[in-house]
């Protein structure tokens with residue numbers, strides 16, 4: 049282009065250097081380039097002014113002459129008369145709208161183009177210094193399709209955004225934005241083509257031990273496998289068979305429910321893992337894209353600012369040029385009127401000045417063109433910034449959608465975990481029910497074989513008797529002929545004999561009835577004596593064989609050979625010794641067989657529960673090795689027939705409270721649940737409000753709990769959460785209790801040990817605080833029911849805790865506190881003056897119940913396996929020591945307000 053190559057020549061002797069001219073043309077956004085160009089132009093103007101001043105005096109005359117004589121050379125004349133300068137000035141305009149720019153006419157680069165090239169260089173060589181802006185091959189249009197930048201494309205498969213040379217800009221076109229938005233939510237096809245499912249890692253531990261490798265379906269089939277095949281029921285067996293059938297139908301109903309829950313869980317698990325992965329990847333991609341866009345916008349804004357600066361500079365230059373043109377016009381006018389006789393010099397001067405004017409105008413035009421380009425650049429930049437803003441908006445929308453997806457996912461996750469918990473509860477219930485059924489069947493088989501043997505013996509006896517009688521008859525017949533006279537006498541003897549037998553049978557029946565009544569009386573008296581002596585009562589409960597005991601559950605004995613034999617009196621048992629050659633006998637207040645159900649066990653403790661309503665401090669605790677059934681006894685397995693003492697006790701209290709209402713008694717009941725873990729008290733209901741509702745996450749502050757004594761010297765836990773149980777409405781009250789137990793179960797420290805897949809690693813104490821008042825008599829009673837599930841008393845080597853530092857610490861803390869409990873019982877049994885209650889948190893907490901003020905009952909839970917007989921023996925010896933403790937008569941906590 050001619051204007052590009054034009055030299056700023058102020059006269060023949062003053063050509064500007066090539067580099068100066070080029071630097072004047074350079075359109076650059078770099079600050080140094082722009083200021084150099086500005087300096088060059090100023091220097092050029094100065095040079096021109098100086099040159100003009102030096103030549104003005106010599107050329108003034110000739111220039112004036114030329115203006116009056118005309119010129120033969122048209123090209124030497126000024127291209128426009130001075131009066132036409134005004135018109136030419138009008139063409140110096142700055143159009144705001146841009147037409148398509150002719151690329152051929154512009155060999156420079158647009159600001160955005162240069163910015164992109166710089167960015168591309170950076171991306172290609174991130175560590176290299178930023179290259180100088182190229183001055184060639186400038187494109188003034190923003191053709192996004194030709195752009196060789198890197199862009200992020202979203203694909204339906206989740207991963208890091210694909211980086212590839214871009215041929216289209218999906219991020220800026222509306223259609224592409226819609227595409228991006230569409231990709232954030234999964235189409236059904238995409239859902240079906242999800243990546244292969246990773247097996248969902250269950251947070252809840254399996255109920256069966258690691259050695260038990262049966263699949264979930266096999267486990268669900270278990271009741272069928274473990275059921276004992278019964279012989280066709282005789283009339284005597286039919287009742288038991290009906291029980292078994294009822295149990296089986298219950299189990300099959302449970303199985304169906306479990307299958308349903310398993311299916312639901314699988315579905316939820318299927319959708320959870322890939323959704324989570326997608327969510328995370330999309331979040332990462334979005335954050336990266338947003339950062340990239342933000343930095344790009346910042347760069348664009350910088351470029352825009354530089355373009356604005358450059359534009360202002362050019363405007364100033366333009367103004368300076370306009371000034372110069374005006375000055376020249378003035379000078380031309382002056383020369384016209386004051387030129388005198390029109391000397392040749394003056395004419396030459398005018399000609400030069402006209403040429404200069406033309407050149408300046410051309411330059412001005414060039415500058416205007418540059419301005420136009422810059423404006424176009426600016427408009428394009430603004431358009432691009434606008435597009436980026438739109439893109440960011442769409443990304444933000446996508447982000448919102450992702451957030452919604454995430455919330456849905458979280459909801460489904462919590463649903464899933466609820467289903468898992470429900471499944472676990474049902475599975476535990478099923479395992480317990482099956483075990484009990486097997487034990488019942490074993491009992492039944494034993495009774496059946498005993499009855500059979502009995503029957504056979506009787507048959508044998510009757511046969512002997514029959515043959516004896518037949519012999520006697522034959523003897524009598526042979527005598528008939530000889531002793532006919534004695535016939536009548538003989539008949540008389542038989543009748544007398546028969547009458548005697550009948551009288552003896554009646555006597556036996558009477559004696560049996562008397563014996564039964566005496567036995568009942570003995571039991572009642574025994575209980576009364578024990579109450580008066582204040583003994584801690586000790587009940588022993590043996591659990592049935594379980595699938596993970598490693599013995600065939602389908603055998604007729606209900607699982608294998610038990611190390612414990614329970615004697616028919618229901619109070620005595622024998623246990624095999626460590627070496628297997630000796631048997632140890634024990635006698636306690638009650639011994640429950642493996643087939644004894646939860647209802648039977650509760651029947652025996654219900655009077656203790658009643659005592660709590662009467663104003664006593666009652667404590668029931670379960671002691672035994674891990675996996676022996678302590679939690680099963682206290683809390684139970686599931687919510688059906690396998691419910692333990694805690695729910696049954698609350699149920700009984702609620703029913704009793706309702707009955708006592710007619711006698712003007714009103715009760716309030718508060719529940720608390722704590723655990724003693726590594727000698728530290730922890731509130732298990734920290735998540736609950738006092739009305740039973742669940743606290744929001746940020747409000748769950750765990751108070752520091754400490755055991756204190758009140759004014760009456762009774763111990764209480766300071767800082768513990770007390771949850772109200774509705775006594776008026778039994779259904780609501782039971783629901784609240786269920787929520788309390790579920791919340792506590794979630795919070796409890798449970799870890800898997802070798803012996804029990806759901807082993808409690810802490811002592812847990814459920815406390816019911818009862819307050820009853822009678823309007824009529826003005827009596828107020830304060831009772832408390834403490835139901836304590838002690839941690840397993842296993843040896844370190846058997847539990848596998850020695851290999852794990854945390855487990856080791858837990859086991860040591862458990863064993864220490866249990867040994868403190870033993871020390872307390874020994875001191876009580878020996879009648880020592882000092883009882884070391886303060887040696888452990890457990891004994892300090894239960895001091896009121898163990899020191900004679902309250903009533904205490906200890907369950908000793910035993911496992912029937914041969915491997916456990918050593919631990920069972922230890923537990924039984926401990927229980928024997930406890931049984932010898934005399935606490936004295938318990939006292940009621942009663943106040944009289946009238």
Ligand SMILES: Nc1ncnc2c1ncn2[C@@H]1O[C@H](COP(=O)(O)OP(=O)(O)OP(=O)(O)O)[C@@H](O)[C@H]1O
Pocket residue numbers: 476477479480481483484590591592594642672673674675676677678679680681685804806807808809838839840841909
């Ligand atoms: N009498 C019983 N009838 C049927 N199942 C039982 C019985 N006792 C225990 N179980 C079952 O045995 C398993 C272990 O019982 P549980 O969890 O109560 O043991 P634990 O003594 O509390 O163990 P840990 O001290 O490790 O917590 C459970 O699955 C439970 O259902």
